[in-house]
Amino acid sequence: MNALTLLVAATIGAEPLPHCATAAGSPFLAASQQDCSGPVLHPFQRLPRVCPVVPCLCNEGGTDGNKKPAWVQEFHHAAHFPLPRFAGDGTPIIGDGLLIYEGMRLTVYSNGVYDLSFTATVPDMPVTVRLQLGFARGKGSEVEYSLTLPPIRMEPKKGRGGDANTFHITHRGQSTLFVPKYALLPCSPIDSGWKVCRSGTARFGTPIDSDDPNR
Secondary structure (H helix, E strand, O other): OOHHHHHHHHHHOOOOOOOOOOOOOOOOOOHHHOOOOOHHHOOOOOOOOOOOOOOOOOOOOOOOOOOOOOEEEEEOOOEEEEOOOEOOOOOEOOOOEEEEOOOEEEEEOOOOEEEEEEEEEOOOOOEEEEEEEEEEOOOOOOOOEEEEOOOEEEOOOOOOOHHHHEEEEEEEEEOHHHOOOOOOOOOOOOOOOOEEEEEEEEEEOOOOOOOOOOO
């Protein structure tokens, strides 16, 4: 029995709604004095509001010139996500992929705001990268906390010059893990003494359209 079948069975087997003896029942009466729940006593009145996250403008994000950073972590090594290609016999072919250059930078402020910036080059196809920062207390320690970034999509535009495949990415967020008095930790919050590592995945190409009959 699949999940949909279970849901339907649970609905059919539910207790019937109580009959309303009078249509003029006041919602302000005590529950024991009412024959049924009035409209204002429904579990919810409106659907949740879902607002899309929009890209930041070119003059947003990046280092806040009005505030001094609490600490900065810079990654001195490049990161490469190879494009998966295989020969006819299944042998992997090493080729271009997503390259994140040296100098990726995490800038943290005392109010918990952080900026992550990096420069990357992609092959001649769209790439969606998902990155996660891990924080450990010291070298060799296990990662205790993670900071997951929203998906970042880089799509080269046709007809442009040699810079069409290179992008500069900036992302601004906020975490209470960086704020001393609000950090939900039994010890000091994450600071420059912690080790920061990065991990992620990259998806190459255009995702399949949901209306594609061959998906």
